[in-house]
Amino acid sequence: MIVPLLRRDLAQFFPFTGSGAALPVVFFVAVAMLFPFAVGPDANLMAKTGGGVVWIAALLAAILPLEKLVARDIALGFFDQLRLRGLAEEAMMAVRLLAHWLSFGPPLLLATFPAAALLKIEGETFRLLLGGLVAGTPGLAAIGLMIAALTASLRAGAALSGLMLIPLALPILIFGAGALARQDAASLGFVGAISLLLVAIAPFAAGAAIRAAREN
Amino acid sequence: MQASPASLIAANIACRRGERLLFRRLSFGLEPGQACHVTGANGAGKTTLIRALAGLTRPFAGEVRREGALALLDERTGLDPDLPLGRALAFWFGMDGASARSAIMARLRLEGLAEVPVRYLSTGQRKRAALARVLGQAAPIWLLDEPLSGLDTASQALVADLVRAHCAGGGIALIASHQPMDVPGMTSFAIEDFAPAGSDEEEEA
Numbered sequence: 504m505i506v507p508l509l510r511r512d513l514a515q516f517f518p519f520t521g522s523g524a525a526l527p528v529v530f531f532v533a534v535a536m537l538f539p540f541a542v543g544p545d546a547n548l549m550a551k552t553g554g555g556v557v558w559i560a561a562l563l564a565a566i567l568p569l570e571k572l573v574a575r576d577i578a579l580g581f582f583d584q585l586r587l588r589g590l591a592e593e594a595m596m597a598v599r600l601l602a603h604w605l606s607f608g609p610p611l612l613l614a615t616f617p618a619a620a621l622l623k624i625e626g627e628t629f630r631l632l633l634g635g636l637v638a639g640t641p642g643l644a645a646i647g648l649m650i651a652a653l654t655a656s657l658r659a660g661a662a663l664s665g666l667m668l669i670p671l672a673l674p675i676l677i678f679g680a681g682a683l684a685r686q687d688a689a690s691l692g693f694v695g696a697i698s699l700l701l702v703a704i705a706p707f708a709a710g711a712a713i714r715a716a717r718e719n
Numbered sequence: 720m721q722a723s724p725a726s727l728i729a730a731n732i733a734c735r736r737g738e739r740l741l742f743r744r745l746s747f748g749l750e751p752g753q754a755c756h757v758t759g760a761n762g763a764g765k766t767t768l769i770r771a772l773a774g775l776t777r778p779f780a781g782e783v784r785r786e787g788a789l790a791l792l793d794e795r796t797g798l799d800p801d802l803p804l805g806r807a808l809a810f811w812f813g814m815d816g817a818s819a820r821s822a823i824m825a826r827l828r829l830e831g832l833a834e835v836p837v838r839y840l841s842t843g844q845r846k847r848a849a850l851a852r853v854l855g856q857a858a859p860i861w862l863l864d865e866p867l868s869g870l871d872t873a874s875q876a877l878v879a880d881l882v883r884a885h886c887a888g889g890g891i892a893l894i895a896s897h898q899p900m901d902v903p904g905m906t907s908f909a910i911e912d913f914a915p916a917g918s919d920e921e922e923e924a
Binding site for chain 2: 504580581587
């Protein structure tokens with residue numbers, strides 16, 4: 504039951520197969536492309552600030568898919584039908600988390616290569632940036648899923664979820680971007696730890712949220 | 720279905736929507752082969768009852784006991800709107816391990832629509848597609864919420880046929896509808912009969 508569900512979820516959210524799902528990646532690259540135009544072609548300045556810009560772009564790109572992540576399937580009765588077949592909400596949300604991360608984490612990591620080239624990020628900084636995104640994107644996906652599930656039954660849910668993600672993602676951003684500023688790989692351990700914690704609680708929080716959404 | 724016979728029992732249940740008590744002291748039991756028709760005006764609580772019976776929400780009071788798998792038909796089809804109907808249904812058929820898929824499609828006159836995206840289907844076609852999903856599930860208990868709405872006369876007769884065949888085969892069906900349906904031996908009750916007397920706040924404890 505889990506495998507066909509994962510396949511279905513991936514088909515929904517994966518770039519170029521799902522509807523408009525490539526948008527976050529395009530958005531991510533667009534930010535990296537615009538930044539040099541905005542601050543001017545100073546290689547030194549860009550190498551210094553570029554990593555932070557990539558992190559902010561990743562954070563904002565994580566907000567984009569949230570609108571469709573959970574609310575659509577609640578309205579569709581999709582989770583209700585799975586529940587009737589004995590699948591726990593927590594399992595549905597764990598599958599959704601995996602599908603969400605797969606459809607936005609790896610494409611974002613791939614897009615980091617052109618983005619880094621545009622921003623003149625090289626060598627050790629690039630490795631730290633990539634490592635930080637590997638460690639941090641699962642956490643961003645987990646926060647996104649929890650927020651999407653919590654706001655699914657609200658009228659202005661989409662706008663609200665963007666606002667809610669930003670403060671919650673701050674720890675990941677601080678340690679992830681901080682690793683670049685200090686050239687310190689140890690910070691990435693913190694990013695990974697935060698991500699692990701978030702990934703562990705997200706299915707339960709999101710599962711409880713979609714159960715609660717049935718009551719109204 | 721073979722092991723222990725299917726049953727659906729509501730014991731003294733009460734449900735509310737928001738702060739309003741919709742019905743209380745509602746009890747019934749359904750055994751294999753039995754069908755029950757729940758009538759009531761819009762907003763009387765038919766859908767709330769169905770969702771409580773399905774175990775999707777917990778009743779405010781009382782208890783629902785169920786033996787056997789359950790299929791639910793309501794206004795939400797559970798079919799991906801962007802997919803062609805054939806593939807959207809194939810997902811659920813796969814989940815349920817349904818056999819005789821093409822026979823089900825033919826029974827509900829959906830063969831010609833397999834390539835049409837679900838969002839382009841009319842209300843009636845969508846309802847028939849949801850019925851195909853219910854048939855594929857092969858569950859002993861059917862909960863049908865307004866199965867006749869949006870259907871033309873021929874399709875309404877088809878739904879009645881399906882329910883009759885389901886009950887004749889030892890299935891249980893509970894149908895919430897304000898339209899009559901011709902199923903032999905079907906019991907019936909009006910949900911308004913269980914509405915709290917007088918005003919809203921009758922039972923606070």
